[in-house]
Amino acid sequence: MPVITYLEGIRSAMREEMERDPRVFVLGEDVGKGGVLNATKGLRDLFGEDRVLDTPLSESAIVGVAIGAAMYGLRPIAEMQFADFIFPAANQIISEAAKIRYRSNNDWSCPVVIRAPYGATGGGSLYHSQCPESVFFGTPGLKIVAPSTAFDAKGLLKAAVRDDDPVLYFEHKKCYLSVSDEVPDHDYEVPIGKADVKREGTDVTVITYGMTVHYALKAADVLAKEGVDVHVLDLRTLQPLDREAILEATAKTGKVLIVHEDNKTGGVGAEIAALIAEEAFDELDAPIRRLCPPDVPAVAINPVAESFFLLNPDKVADAIRDLARY
Amino acid sequence: MTDVKTTPIVVPHLAETIVSATVAKWLKRPGDRVEAYEPICELFTDKVNVEMPSPVAGVLVEILVPEGRQAAVGEPICVIAEEQADSASPNIPGRSAALDGEESFRTAAAAAEGGGLGRRDGVDMRARYSPAVLKLAAKYGVDLTRVPGTGLGGRVTRKDVERYIAEGRHLGQASANGRSGPADSTASAVSDKTAGAAQPYSIAEMPKVPVRTSGLHLVEHPPTPRIEIEGHDDTGRGETFIDVTPMRNLIASRMRQSVAEIPHAWTMIEVDVTNLVLLRNKLKEEFYRQEGINLTYLAFVLKAVVNAIKDYPIINSVWATDKIIVKRDINISLAVGTEDAVLTPVIKNADQKNIAGLAREIDILTKKARSGKLTLEDMQGGTFTVNNTGSFGSILSYPIINYPQAAILTFESIVKRPVVINDMIAVRSMVNLCLSLDHRILDGVICGRFLQRVKENLESFGPDTQLY
Numbered sequence: 001m002p003v004i005t006y007l008e009g010i011r012s013a014m015r016e017e018m019e020r021d022p023r024v025f026v027l028g029e030d031v032g033k034g035g036v037l038n039a040t041k042g043l044r045d046l047f048g049e050d051r052v053l054d055t056p057l058s059e060s061a062i063v064g065v066a067i068g069a070a071m072y073g074l075r076p077i078a079e080m081q082f083a084d085f086i087f088p089a090a091n092q093i094i095s096e097a098a099k100i101r102y103r104s105n106n107d108w109s110c111p112v113v114i115r116a117p118y119g120a121t122g123g124g125s126l127y128h129s130q131c132p133e134s135v136f137f138g139t140p141g142l143k144i145v146a147p148s149t150a151f152d153a154k155g156l157l158k159a160a161v162r163d164d165d166p167v168l169y170f171e172h173k174k175c176y177l178s179v180s181d182e183v184p185d186h187d188y189e190v191p192i193g194k195a196d197v198k199r200e201g202t203d204v205t206v207i208t209y210g211m212t213v214h215y216a217l218k219a220a221d222v223l224a225k226e227g228v229d230v231h232v233l234d235l236r237t238l239q240p241l242d243r244e245a246i247l248e249a250t251a252k253t254g255k256v257l258i259v260h261e262d263n264k265t266g267g268v269g270a271e272i273a274a275l276i277a278e279e280a281f282d283e284l285d286a287p288i289r290r291l292c293p294p295d296v297p298a299v300a301i302n303p304v305a306e307s308f309f310l311l312n313p314d315k316v317a318d319a320i321r322d323l324a325r326y
Numbered sequence: 327m328t329d330v331k332t333t334p335i336v337v338p339h340l341a342e343t344i345v346s347a348t349v350a351k352w353l354k355r356p357g358d359r360v361e362a363y364e365p366i367c368e369l370f371t372d373k374v375n376v377e378m379p380s381p382v383a384g385v386l387v388e389i390l391v392p393e394g395r396q397a398a399v400g401e402p403i404c405v406i407a408e409e410q411a412d413s414a415s416p417n418i419p420g421r422s423a424a425l426d427g428e429e430s431f432r433t434a435a436a437a438a439e440g441g442g443l444g445r446r447d448g449v450d451m452r453a454r455y456s457p458a459v460l461k462l463a464a465k466y467g468v469d470l471t472r473v474p475g476t477g478l479g480g481r482v483t484r485k486d487v488e489r490y491i492a493e494g495r496h497l498g499q500a501s502a503n504g505r506s507g508p509a510d511s512t513a514s515a516v517s518d519k520t521a522g523a524a525q526p527y528s529i530a531e532m533p534k535v536p537v538r539t540s541g542l543h544l545v546e547h548p549p550t551p552r553i554e555i556e557g558h559d560d561t562g563r564g565e566t567f568i569d570v571t572p573m574r575n576l577i578a579s580r581m582r583q584s585v586a587e588i589p590h591a592w593t594m595i596e597v598d599v600t601n602l603v604l605l606r607n608k609l610k611e612e613f614y615r616q617e618g619i620n621l622t623y624l625a626f627v628l629k630a631v632v633n634a635i636k637d638y639p640i641i642n643s644v645w646a647t648d649k650i651i652v653k654r655d656i657n658i659s660l661a662v663g664t665e666d667a668v669l670t671p672v673i674k675n676a677d678q679k680n681i682a683g684l685a686r687e688i689d690i691l692t693k694k695a696r697s698g699k700l701t702l703e704d705m706q707g708g709t710f711t712v713n714n715t716g717s718f719g720s721i722l723s724y725p726i727i728n729y730p731q732a733a734i735l736t737f738e739s740i741v742k743r744p745v746v747i748n749d750m751i752a753v754r755s756m757v758n759l760c761l762s763l764d765h766r767i768l769d770g771v772i773c774g775r776f777l778q779r780v781k782e783n784l785e786s787f788g789p790d791t792q793l794y
Binding site: 203281282283284285325 | 484
């Protein structure tokens with residue numbers, strides 16, 4: 001199987017879906033020349049500017065147009081240049097896309113995919129580093145995915161395009177070129193709503209998604225030499241959460257560490273912790289812990305504050321070690 | 327290895343007049359973990375017995391003053407090794423076996439970092455069981471106090487229980503314990519948490535405490551240390567030795583001092599309390615419903631005595647060789663008997679309390695006295711003593727004054743007797759009040775008047791008396 005990058009996984013998924021289904025098209029700022037992050041590079045040459053639409057700098061319009069097109073039977077992929085800029089479109093996503101099926105008593109649906117490049121790569125500061133998933137996380141009617149590998153990125157994007165309901169697709173910018181793995185040549189989907197055990201272990205369970213999956217795996221390698229056996233669950237889908245996988249992973253060790261790059265308060269981890277407390281209390285051998293950046297408005301640009309804010313494998317390893325000792 | 331600092335623990339300065347204390351009982355043994363403020367021993371002083379809280383956390387290394395021996399204030403009685411960073415220190419006997427090589431990373435990690443999530447360092451977690459551990463223990467009938475803990479602060483982790491079960495060690499434990507079944511032993515393990523915290527590995531080995539069946543000590547309350555007497559094992563001659571406890575010794579010396587120094591005089595009157603009996607019977611159930619405590623005759627007696635003292639303040643005084651000190655505060659010492667001692671806790675400012683307030687104070691102090699929980703504060707400052715001798719059936723007694731007070735009054739049993747009223751014979755509820763007085767301060771006339779005032783006060787209680 002060929003090894004490709006996370007970014008290539010996303011790009012090839014879009015290309016293959018556009019080849020497969022003429023209703024699929026992409027729209028966004030500068031997507032014609034490839035987008036600022038090169039995700040749509042080469043697509044206009046293949047499919048023409050009618051299916052690779054450059055839009056004005058208006059996220060509300062991008063998503064609004066995509067919703068309308070989706071309701072008329074097309075399969076739009078709307079690109080937010082950065083997830084930081086998704087907020088002008090939040091009203092379209094939360095009040096329209098998420099509610100159309102419910103509001104129309106199942107007569108209409110809204111098969112839109114909204115791609116949101118999120119997370120810090122370093123040096124991105126306030127408006128190129130945010131993790132806004134918690135803003136949309138509590139919205140029924142939306143599906144939210146956040147892959148961590150090239151395989152999952154490609155398979156989930158295909159599943160998202162083929163899904164009949166709105167899917168928010170969070171792609172971590174730091175994964176784009178730093179993460180590469182084997183991806184099959186043939187067509188495949190990664191089902192939405194299924195988490196994946198990335199590593200089996202018996203001492204501490206780490207539940208995470210996105211870039212921090214790789215931090216957890218690196219930390220697990222280090223800790224294996226110290227005798228700590230770490231179990232890593234990659235959520236892959238945030239909405240709906242894979243409850244069975246979470247409860248199973250909890251029962252595996254009884255000690256749960258939830259890690260994410262979004263800040264702690266009201267984050268995805270809070271919901272997972274509550275779920276475990278409600279349904280797997282008897283399995284717990286230690287307090288549920290969360291490792292997340294502090295509740296400050298955003299990542300700072302100065303390197304000291306940035307490294308204080310952002311997670312890394314060492315911080316994850318320390319947190320696992322502490323929980324293992326408990 | 328962690329830094330260990332040894333700290334000598336000294337007898338604290340308990341109160342103004344106390345210069346020494348006797349170690350009554352050690353609550354901790356060498357090798358036991360001690361938390362800060364956790365009681366390590368019981369101290370007897372001239373006034374009361376107190377539990378001595380540990381000023382530091384650590385491990386008790388050595389006991390310097392054995393049970394029954396006296397130590398001056400400021401003198402060290404034991405040595406505690408304080409731990410600087412890590413509760414899982416291998417110095418703790420009984421813990422070291424549990425810390426085998428497999429867990430070495432935990433110690434290393436503990437030494438490597440001080441902060442983070444490991445802030446529970448230094449806290450004894452042995453008796454803290456997680457839901458997962460309790461679930462496993464219930465399922466397999468594991469007595470958790472027998473499972474070696476390798477977690478933070480000696481906590482028993484899920485893996486510890488799983489290992490214990492895998493080794494099959496829980497199977498032999500039920501018969502060894504003499505317990506009937508798995509569910510039973512788990513319940514005990516949970517309810518015995520506090521005991522487990524003190525001595526987690528030696529519960530089964532604790533010696534059975536012999537129960538005395540002869541002599542004065544029918545029950546051992548308050549706790550009495552046994553002082554070994556050399557060579558008295560010749561039991562065949564019909565004699566039993568009863569060791570004099572520090573408490574007994576204290577009572578003896580106080581009584582001797584009072585009788586030796588104070589010239590006692592004694593007088594008695596009888597009081598018709600028929601109306602009081604009617605009043606109390608009318609109110610007692612309602613009072614118990616509202617207040618949750620019993621409305622005793624003693625509360626009324628105290629009220630009557632306090633009001634009489636206000637009229638005759640000289641009763642509330644102390645002999646001081648060249649002068650008589652009259653105390654303004656009326657603090658009533660209340661004699662409370664237990665099976666093997668008598669204590670006199672104090673109701674402070676008794677003149678400022680109504681009958682309900684006095685009843686509540688009586689309830690609190692007698693309960694504290696009987697459970698051995700009186701503090702020094704409870705025992706100090708008495709100016710006049712009342713003894714409810716009627717409670718053990720006496721109708722006449724000759725009390726010894728509670729040194730250095732001026733007088734002591736007893737309230738005897740209430741009995742129905744034929745009494746002549748207006749040349750007719752009536753059946754009335756009568757009671758005797760006895761007063762012992764310091765004849766250096768008080769004479770017959772003043773005491774007679776005082777007792778008459780107490781009598782008037784008691785006889786004036788009637789259906790209209792307000793408790794509040």
